[in-house]
Amino acid sequence: MKSNQKPNLGGYFPRDRVRHPDAYTPWYKTSVVRSPTKALISMNNTLSEITGPVFGHSMLGDLDNDLMLNYAGAGESAIGQRIIVHGRVLDETGRGVPDCLIEVWQANAGGRYRHAKESYVAALDPNFGGCGRCITDEDGNYSFRTIKPGAYPWPNGPNDWRPAHIHFSLFGHAFAQRLITQMYFEGDPMIPYCPIIRTISDQDAVQDLIAPLDMANTIPMDARAYKFDIVLRGRRSTMFENRMEGN
């Protein structure tokens, strides 16, 4: 049995709400009427929070982690800068999180999403859908291949743009670890202007969402690599508190 699969350990480390965005961030206008105004009610983790669904590697198709090809016609591929995004999913104790489902979505190279509600004038790429998924290996490693998304404008302030980014949804081992975040790209000059990034006031937390160019893992004459590690909540490893009786 792996050390991170011991039964009946403690709950998850409390979420550091100072590091996460506040709910009410009026410069990101949609948050104004969608933010709870009463305090969240704190509770110790119960079985309902420390358990979570299991996603098997067998559900994955061969191209699920290849956004360059998974929507493309035969012999075609998406237009754009070819990149590999890879990294590890870790928990706060530094252990790799195996069997973590990662789902990603992004705009195409021109900054256009394939979605009915998308209104940006940039062209659709007929060979790019914009979704991908993978499951981490036993050490928490993952990788996928895609094209670098473009920056895009959005209706918020009179002239707001999103920096290039990839949306990440992560399923660790517990519902308490559920997380959606975004990956940004090293050196993007749009980052300081983004109202959504500025929902995070902790500048270290912002830096941790910016993936560095990873020349060591770049494939010559093919695709550049960016490395993006993601940290999910850690779990108490002491056996002595809040143990469920009779289980």
Added chain:
Amino acid sequence: MVQKLNLLKESASQTAGPYVHIGCVPNFCGIEGVYPEDLGASMLSEKTQGERIKITGKVIDGTGTPLKDVMLEIWQADHNGLYPAANEHRGEADPNFTGWGRCPGDYVSGEYTFNTIKPGIVPFFDGRPMAPHITFWIVARGINVGLHTRMYFPEEEAANAADPILTRLEHQVRVPTLIGKKTGEGEYSFDIVLQGENETVFFDI
């Protein structure tokens, strides 16, 4: 100098944005042929044990308007109160029940629907029974950190009155925001109100 704890910090949350469908329910938003079906679309099979129930509702903003770009996930125990999880050590959950569902709000009405079963009783960490409940997780454009809440069942009056979570809420006047409404045989509605007078209780779990 003392030893270093060397703990990492959880990655910061960011909003799911308006296009969460592309990544999480691509077939729903017309991106077909990448995945055979959207994850979490079906929790049941004919063999699933337990009482069939249907839960519908909307997620409502501070102006009273339903969110039309919301995505909800639910997680619940099987009919015996066992979770279909790798770390469920109390017994084997119903192999024909996933325990997990995902549903986007309807583009026009904002309504969500889950077809599932009524969960059994799960113990609190101190062993006391928790009333049957379903855990909800809500993400959308404008929600910076996904919101956790629970739906309890209106017919479980005695169990709800003894539930360790419901009883410890200081503002008991808010308890009804966590209890679904029975709308028919095996049918419940559960609206989630993001802010205002009847703001749903959200948990920091």
